[in-house]
Amino acid sequence: MALYSRVSGSVGMITLQNPPVNALSAAVRQGIVDMMHRALSEPEVKSVVICGQNGKFCGGADIREFGAKMTGPPLVPMVHLIEAASKPVVAAIEGIALGGGLELALSCHYRIAHSKATLGFPEVALGLLPGAGGTQRLPRLIGVPAALDLITTGRHVTAAEARQLGIVDEVTDLNAVDAAVKFAQSVTGKSLDARRISTYPCPRPPDLDAIFERAMQQVRRSARGAIAPGTCVQAVHAAVTLPYAKGMERERELFSLLFTSGQARALQYYFFAQRAVSRWSTANGARWDTSKPRPVRKAAVIGLGTMGRGITVSLAQAGFSVVAVETQEQQLSEAKQAVSGMLERGAKRRGVPLAHDKIKYSCSVQAVADVDLVIEAVFEDMALKKTVFQQLSAICKPGVLLCTNTSGLDIDELASQTQSPELVVGMHFFAPAHVMQLLEVVYGPRSSPEVVATAMQMGKKMGKVSVAVGNCRGFVGNRMLKPYLEQAFFLLEEGATPEQVDQVLEEFGFAMGVFKVSDLSGLDVGWKVRKSDGLVSPASTGTSARIRGGSRYSPLGDLLCERGRFGQKTGRGWYQYDKPGGRVAKPDPWLHGFLEEYRAQHGLVARHIDHQEVLERCLYALINEGFQILQDGIAAGPEDIDVIYVLGYGWPRHRGGPMFYAGQVGLDKVVERLEHYQQIHPDVPGLQPCSLLRKLAASGNPAIHKWREVIQKPRSQL
Numbered sequence: 001m002a003l004y005s006r007v008s009g010s011v012g013m014i015t016l017q018n019p020p021v022n023a024l025s026a027a028v029r030q031g032i033v034d035m036m037h038r039a040l041s042e043p044e045v046k047s048v049v050i051c052g053q054n055g056k057f058c059g060g061a062d063i064r065e066f067g068a069k070m071t072g073p074p075l076v077p078m079v080h081l082i083e084a085a086s087k088p089v090v091a092a093i094e095g096i097a098l099g100g101g102l103e104l105a106l107s108c109h110y111r112i113a114h115s116k117a118t119l120g121f122p123e124v125a126l127g128l129l130p131g132a133g134g135t136q137r138l139p140r141l142i143g144v145p146a147a148l149d150l151i152t153t154g155r156h157v158t159a160a161e162a163r164q165l166g167i168v169d170e171v172t173d174l175n176a177v178d179a180a181v182k183f184a185q186s187v188t189g190k191s192l193d194a195r196r197i198s199t200y201p202c203p204r205p206p207d208l209d210a211i212f213e214r215a216m217q218q219v220r221r222s223a224r225g226a227i228a229p230g231t232c233v234q235a236v237h238a239a240v241t242l243p244y245a246k247g248m249e250r251e252r253e254l255f256s257l258l259f260t261s262g263q264a265r266a267l268q269y270y271f272f273a274q275r276a277v278s279r280w281s282t283a284n285g286a287r288w289d290t291s292k293p294r295p296v297r298k299a300a301v302i303g304l305g306t307m308g309r310g311i312t313v314s315l316a317q318a319g320f321s322v323v324a325v326e327t328q329e330q331q332l333s334e335a336k337q338a339v340s341g342m343l344e345r346g347a348k349r350r351g352v353p354l355a356h357d358k359i360k361y362s363c364s365v366q367a368v369a370d371v372d373l374v375i376e377a378v379f380e381d382m383a384l385k386k387t388v389f390q391q392l393s394a395i396c397k398p399g400v401l402l403c404t405n406t407s408g409l410d411i412d413e414l415a416s417q418t419q420s421p422e423l424v425v426g427m428h429f430f431a432p433a434h435v436m437q438l439l440e441v442v443y444g445p446r447s448s449p450e451v452v453a454t455a456m457q458m459g460k461k462m463g464k465v466s467v468a469v470g471n472c473r474g475f476v477g478n479r480m481l482k483p484y485l486e487q488a489f490f491l492l493e494e495g496a497t498p499e500q501v502d503q504v505l506e507e508f509g510f511a512m513g514v515f516k517v518s519d520l521s522g523l524d525v526g527w528k529v530r531k532s533d534g535l536v537s538p539a540s541t542g543t544s545a546r547i548r549g550g551s552r553y554s555p556l557g558d559l560l561c562e563r564g565r566f567g568q569k570t571g572r573g574w575y576q577y578d579k580p581g582g583r584v585a586k587p588d589p590w591l592h593g594f595l596e597e598y599r600a601q602h603g604l605v606a607r608h609i610d611h612q613e614v615l616e617r618c619l620y621a622l623i624n625e626g627f628q629i630l631q632d633g634i635a636a637g638p639e640d641i642d643v644i645y646v647l648g649y650g651w652p653r654h655r656g657g658p659m660f661y662a663g664q665v666g667l668d669k670v671v672e673r674l675e676h677y678q679q680i681h682p683d684v685p686g687l688q689p690c691s692l693l694r695k696l697a698a699s700g701n702p703a704i705h706k707w708r709e710v711i712q713k714p715r716s717q718l
């Protein structure tokens with residue numbers, strides 16, 4: 001709703017009230033319309049201020065209303081009512097003015113912002129465009145290039161930048177509402193003719209066509225198949241080429257197109273999923289709202305390789321004191337340099353405070369005696385990690401949280417090396433750890449709720465999105481990656497090339513195809529794991545090479561590693577690079593010849609494999625594992641899996657995540673296609689639909705928010 005009050009005798013004040021972000025729900029819109037009419041009809045009122053309660057102007061349209069039948073006054077007539085008002089209307093912007101909130105502010109005649117406020121049009125991230133005149137007013141106010149930047153990227157600007165761009169008239173460090181009231185009094189009775197943005201001509205730079213061409217190219221490059229950014233460009237184009245009223249019609253047309261798209265549904269689902277994962281629960285009933293995190297002031301990182309360095313940077317930037325331990329002297333000195341460089345780049349590019357003085361380096365593990373939490377990031381080797389955990393358990397003060405960054409080893413086995421297994425938890429960061437937003441917090445059967453809560457909160461303080469997951473091989477992300485990778489290898493055996501598989505996955509929207517990712521992260525990483533699992537046999541060229549544990553196995557990755565082809569780092573992998581460390585992947589004729597020889601050696605006849613088969617086998621095998629993970633209670637809900645895949649594995653956000661995507665395809669269709677491939681390839685593991693997937697499909701493809709009801713029934717019934 002919206003509250004009305006009279007201040008200083010002549011100012012009508014409309015206060016938006018809809019916690020937590022004063023979103024423009026039907027009740028708020030109704031309140032604004034009613035209170036505007038009241039202010040305009042009261043003769044004593046000479047000017048109007050619009051503000052939001054609790055220091056937040058407005059977070060935009062109420063996204064929760066988008067799925068339901070719209071009621072209440074629409075936004076567009078509401079903003080026109082404000083702009084057409086005969087008395088000056090001033091927006092007092094505190095906290096946020098986003099999306100429809102900024103459109104509301106742009107319909108006011110003046111805008112006063114607090115210096116800490118942020119403004120922006122984030123609609124593009126929800127698969128939409130600013131649909132209440134934003135695409136028509138902003139270019140009229142700040143010009144086409146700046147408007148295109150803000151609307152197509154969705155980036156938020158500070159009050160200072162907004163002032164510089166001309167979006168706000170004044171910025172204050174004091175109370176913005178008081179400043180707006182004073183301002184409103186000072187403009188009482190002045191002509192409003194020059195204050196209605198919709199009446200401004202839209203500036204037409206001489207190189208207009210080139211500007212739009214560049215904007216389109218830019219969004220095509222970065223959108224990876226998302227339709228909203230390009231549609232935003234079209235809407236801004238209408239502002240320059242059409243009169244305001246016609247431009248508004250075009251905005252409406254384009255908005256409707258996006259609003260009804262599957263991509264908008266996926267992105268809005270994802271918006272709420274990313275927030276839902278903070279309300280975690282574990283398989284044994286611990287929950288976010290009943291578990292209190294412990295205070296952590298000082299943390300330690302053990303092992304300053306690729307991951308340890310990024311974790312150190314992330315901790316220091318978040319304000320923690322850090323003890324960084326590395327036993328190899330050469331590694332320690334390289335790590336110091338690398339960490340300094342990362343901190344300096346962070347300060348330069350993102351304005352993160354320099355935090356060199358937060359870090360103390362040591363080559364002795366004894367240095368961790370007084371820390372509150374330790375994150376171990378030594379080599380992925382169970383025996384080594386066990387030794388480190390035994391040492392830590394002996395050295396650290398009582399009650400210290402012992403965390404491991406392992407990519408998939410058994411948390412419980414590590415916990416059993418310590419005196420307090422309830423204090424052990426996984427904190428699985430993703431590379432580069434100071435950049436990637438995802439953190440899997442892995443609880444073992446003995447991890448205490450308090451410890452899970454602490455790791456989740458630490459992640460949040462480090463700017464990560466933390467997802468709580470259960471302990472199993474590979475946890476959620478890497479466990480689902482295994483069947484995906486396996487299908488990709490099998491497809492090569494059956495006749496595909498790395499380029500073909502990658503192209504299909506990139507067209508789907510992945511930033512990189514599976515083979516390019518493998519080259520980037522290094523083929524040797526998986527090889528080491530397979531070796532320690534006893535999967536890599538010296539007979540990998542013999543006839544039994546393609547069977548392990550009774551299931552089909554592809555030794556292709558092992559064979560490449562035996563030839564020293566580890567990917568980008570060696571300049572050769574599934575692709576070739578111009579030098580070791582090169583980044584540009586080129587098809588490699590040697591690899592094609594090698595695949596032909598391999599097929600001949602194993603009696604495999606190459607066949608034509610179409611796009612659909614590549615996509616379905618790779619994605620549905622991964623999705624099937626996701627359902628198995630839900631069935632096993634490793635993830636609490638589909639949102640957890642989707643957030644992990646979008647933030648950690650490059651799954652295109654506009655497709656919502658693998659579980660949401662499965663729901664959009666239709667669970668019955670996913671089951672049917674898996675069964676189809678299973679019949680053709682009975683020896684290929686990962687194609688047998690799991691019982692939860694079958695059960696959900698049989699119960700009529702329920703909406704994703706209803707899956708938990710089925711999952712939470714006793715698992716034995718599945």
Ligand SMILES: CC(C)(COP(=O)(O)OP(=O)(O)OC[C@H]1O[C@@H](n2cnc3c(N)ncnc32)[C@H](O)[C@@H]1OP(=O)(O)O)[C@@H](O)C(=O)NCCC(=O)NCCSC(=O)C[C@@H](O)CCCCCCCCCCCCC(=O)O
Nearest residue numbers: 023059060061062063064098099100122130131132256275
């Ligand atoms: C605001 C934030 C920056 C705050 O961040 P913070 O970290 O502080 O907090 P959280 O992110 O955790 O959020 C707290 C809480 O609030 C919920 N929430 C946040 N924003 C909204 C919102 N806008 N609506 C609803 N709920 C919101 C959030 O979910 C959290 O609750 P939870 O329970 O989930 O934990 C940050 O939250 C943020 O960035 N928010 C999003 C801001 C945003 O994107 N705003 C733009 C919204 S879209 C918009 O404004 C569209 C307008 O341009 C135009 C609309 C025109 C509408 C016309 C519709 C007519 C339909 C016509 C259909 C035509 C079809 C046909 O033709 O048939």
Ligand SMILES: NC(=O)c1ccc[n+]([C@@H]2O[C@H](COP(=O)([O-])OP(=O)(O)OC[C@H]3O[C@@H](n4cnc5c(N)ncnc54)[C@H](O)[C@@H]3O)[C@@H](O)[C@H]2O)c1
Nearest residue numbers: 303304305306307326327328331377378379380406407431
């Ligand atoms: N690299 C990735 O992409 C990635 C991603 C997520 C998780 N992980 C996991 O993170 C961990 C570290 O991986 P990485 O890639 O950073 O490895 P790395 O090989 O780059 O670094 C490991 C470091 O640990 C040091 N070290 C070894 N034993 C030590 C000890 N006893 N005390 C102190 N330091 C010791 C080594 O000298 C080396 O500098 C592994 O468990 C790995 O599975 C890696």
